[in-house]
Amino acid sequence: MSSSASSPTKEMSELEIGSTVTTPAATRPSSPVPALPPSPLPSGKHRVAVIGSGSWGTALAKIAAENVAKNPNEFHREVRMWVREKHINGKKLTDVINRTHQNSRYLPDIALPKNLVAVPRLPDVVKDATLLVFVTPHQFLHTVLHELKRNNAVYPGARAVTAIKGVQVEGTDIQTFASLIEGKLGTPTSALSGANIALEVAKGQFCETTIGTPSPIDAQLWHAVFHAPSVFHVNCVPDVAGVSLSGALKNVVALAAGFVDGLGLGGNTKAAILRIGLQEMRGFCLEFFEGSKADTFTNESAGIADLITTCYGGRNRKCAEEFAKTGQPFEELERKLLNGQKLQGTATAEEVNTFLTARRRAHAYPLFEKVYKISFQGLPVKEIATGW
Numbered sequence: 001m002s003s004s005a006s007s008p009t010k011e012m013s014e015l016e017i018g019s020t021v022t023t024p025a026a027t028r029p030s031s032p033v034p035a036l037p038p039s040p041l042p043s044g045k046h047r048v049a050v051i052g053s054g055s056w057g058t059a060l061a062k063i064a065a066e067n068v069a070k071n072p073n074e075f076h077r078e079v080r081m082w083v084r085e086k087h088i089n090g091k092k093l094t095d096v097i098n099r100t101h102q103n104s105r106y107l108p109d110i111a112l113p114k115n116l117v118a119v120p121r122l123p124d125v126v127k128d129a130t131l132l133v134f135v136t137p138h139q140f141l142h143t144v145l146h147e148l149k150r151n152n153a154v155y156p157g158a159r160a161v162t163a164i165k166g167v168q169v170e171g172t173d174i175q176t177f178a179s180l181i182e183g184k185l186g187t188p189t190s191a192l193s194g195a196n197i198a199l200e201v202a203k204g205q206f207c208e209t210t211i212g213t214p215s216p217i218d219a220q221l222w223h224a225v226f227h228a229p230s231v232f233h234v235n236c237v238p239d240v241a242g243v244s245l246s247g248a249l250k251n252v253v254a255l256a257a258g259f260v261d262g263l264g265l266g267g268n269t270k271a272a273i274l275r276i277g278l279q280e281m282r283g284f285c286l287e288f289f290e291g292s293k294a295d296t297f298t299n300e301s302a303g304i305a306d307l308i309t310t311c312y313g314g315r316n317r318k319c320a321e322e323f324a325k326t327g328q329p330f331e332e333l334e335r336k337l338l339n340g341q342k343l344q345g346t347a348t349a350e351e352v353n354t355f356l357t358a359r360r361r362a363h364a365y366p367l368f369e370k371v372y373k374i375s376f377q378g379l380p381v382k383e384i385a386t387g388w
Contacts, residue, residue, distance in 0.1 A: 036074045036224055037217045039130050040157030047076040048225060049129035051144060053083040053097075053118065054341055055106040055198035057135035060163060062202055063232050064133065064225050065116035074224065082125040082136075083118040094118040105340070110202045123153045130158045131225060134181060137342040138166035141177060145184045154185050161190040161211065161222050165247045165344045169351040172358045174288060176244035178212075190218050191240050192226070193247030194301035195309040201232060208233045210302035212243030235300065241289035242296030242303075246281060250307045251345035252352065253277030255320040255371050257311035259384045262324020269385050273367070274311055276388070278304060280365045284352075287361075316345035324381045346375050 039046040048068055050061040061081045068075035086093045088104060097103055097118035101111060119125045126132060126148065136144055141164060148154055160181050168175045175183075182189040194209030201207060209226070211234055213219040219236035227234040237243065256277060260270045282297040297303035311317055319333045328336075334343045353372040356362040362369050366387075373379035 036221060040155065041128060041130060043076070045074060045076050046131050046221070047129045048079045048131045048133065049126045050079065050081040050133045050135065051122070051125065052133075052135035052137075053081050053103060053106065054135070054137070055103075055202075056163060056196070057081070057133075058103045058107045058110075058112070059196075059198040059202040060133060060135055060192075060226070061116055062110070062112055063228055065113040067225060067228060069113060069115050071224065077115050079113075079116050080119045080125045080129070081116060082122055083120055085120040092120075094120050107198065107202055110199075122147055123151045126153050126155070126158075128155055130155055131221060132158055132160040132187065133225075134160060134162040134164055134177070136164060138164050138177065138344060138347065139342060141180070145181065149184060154187060158185075158187050159189070159218055159221060160185065160187040161192050161218075162244075163192045163247075165193070165251055166348050167245070167248050167351050167355075169355040172355070174351075174355045176241055176248070176289075178240050178244050188214050188218055189240070190214065190222055191244040191247065192222070193243050193306060195305035196301075197309060197313055204231050206230055206233070208235065208301035208305065210234075210243050210296070210300040211236045212240040212296070212302070213238060214240055237293070237296060237300060239291075239293045239296045242285055242292040243300075245285040245289060245292070246297055246300075246302045246306065248344075248348050249281040249284060249352070249368075250277075250310050251314070251316045252349045252368055252371050253281065253307060254310040254314050254316035255345040255349060255375065256367055256384055258317040258320025258322075259324045259371075259374060259381050261317065262321040263382060263385065265385060270311070272388070273384070274307060276367050277311075278307055280367050281307070284365060284368075315341060316343060319343055320345070323375075330375065345371075349375055 038044060048064050050057055065079040068079060069077055083094050088096055093105060101114055162177050162181055164177045168180055178189045178191040190211050190213040192209060192211045196207055196209055211222050213236050223234050223236055256273050257270055260273055282294055285292045315338055319337055322333050330346050349372045352368055356365060370384055374381055
């Protein structure tokens with residue numbers, strides 16, 4: 001061999017070798033989880049309180065309680081949940097929940113964490129809480145906010161998130177519940193919405209949700225409270241209005257879907273109604289809420305995914321189907337079918353129609369207009385599928 005020949009070792013050392021093999025995530029060292037923004041409490045830990053205890057409120061409280069228990073360095077272990085006191089078989093509902101660790105009225109047969117505590121008095125629920133979760137029926141929100149403000153009950157520096165669906169209308173003005181809460185209490189307020197049937201969430205079946213947040217700090221905090229890998233996947237977006245409106249308006253579209261089902265029409269018609277509904281949801285938000293994002297409706301669980309779920313399995317669709325079949329008033333169907341829960345789509349349809357009429361824009365949203373007229377003005381249900 002010639003002395004000028006390169007050695008195999010040298011040749012190999014001079015080669016540039018680029019590997020396309022990725023080390024599996026399970027074997028890679030995990031990055032340290034960044035600390036959460038500091039709590040305003042002297043303890044430095046955050047305290048979570050849930051205002052509402054229906055099926056959805058209880059499901060969210062369950063996830064929050066499980067998550068904070070796993071993170072004792074950042075959170076107080078106890079999560080309080082406001083329960084409007086009722087009697088079940090002669091016993092107080094709060095006592096039943098705290099003894100059995102089940103909400104037998106709204107979410108029976110679901111085991112709740114022992115660190116989730118039912119409390120009947122609202123000021124006691126929010127005492128020293130830095131993270132407030134609002135999930136009451138929308139009809140009670142004003143009463144709740146009035147009581148919190150009257151008692152000066154909200155801890156300075158607290159933040160809030162709302163999972164309440166709906167809007168507030170006064171003449172030509174419209175407001176999301178997130179902006180209403182923030183305006184009344186002075187708390188930075190996020191909005192949570194997604195394809196989330198409460199019972200399925202409580203059972204731990206995989207789903208996604210979207211939280212619209214006003215700042216990265218809020219995003220970090222609420223992600224820590226609610227994100228549960230392979231169970232409740234949270235994606236935070238900087239679009240509070242879009243998440244709020246998608247959660248409210250999809251209930252109006254769900255009424256339309258229920259009318260279609262009640263008429264015995266098929267999948268083609270229902271798909272068309274969903275497409276038109278999504279288009280009106282997005283158009284409404286972009287027209288009247290500056291800074292909202294079209295992607296929230298097409299890319300997020302709060303948009304298209306929630307619309308699909310609600311139009312196939314929600315309470316608004318269920319009541320609208322029965323309305324189409326029987327002609328019974330929605331108030332009667334609510335009492336008959338919802339076990340004490342409240343119908344949201346009809347109230348939102350009325351609020352939206354009031355707003356659009358005041359703005360002289362009702363004609364631009366024909367599906368919303370038809371749902372309102374069928375629900376409140378006697379327009380025949382069959383009109384939902386005509387005139388397109």
